[in-house]
Amino acid sequence: MTIDTFAQQKIELTFRPKKVLLVDEEAGDLKILRLTLEGQGLELFTCASFDAGILCLEAEPFDFVVVSQGGHAFEGRPVLDRAMQLDRSRPVLVLTRCIDMRCYLEAMQMGAIDYLEKPVPPADLRRFVHAHVMKAEYRINQTTA
DSSP, X not given: OOHHHHHHTXXXXXXXXXXXXXXXXXXXXXXXHHHHHXXXXXXXXXXXXXXXXXXXXXXXXXXXXXXXXXXXTOTTHHHHHHXXXXXXXXXXXEEESSOOHHHHHHHHHHTOSEEEESSOOHHHHHHHHXXXXXXXXXXXXHHHO
């Protein structure tokens, strides 16, 4: 379909930047995540604490969430849990410095789309986020068509 076809059918195309929430208590890791995703046509929000991440989730609708596991106690669990409570279809990626099988299984059972070890190569992170944001956009378009 061309733009003319959309105009003839009076279909309005609206594009808005996808909102991505980044939650990590490690300031250096949060900065790297932000710098990696800047300039990708995304609206980025950063939170330096898990409590702030929960407040952001409750205040704004996000298209994608990246949350740090924290440590072996899976301190990022409340952010993942709240994100799933608010919108079960929202993609949430959990990042960790310490792979822990118990935390991995728990994150996946709670609804995370993946559980990756830091540092994630920048190109891989950008591809991953865009793939899931576009997949969510496709699902939205299919339900409204």
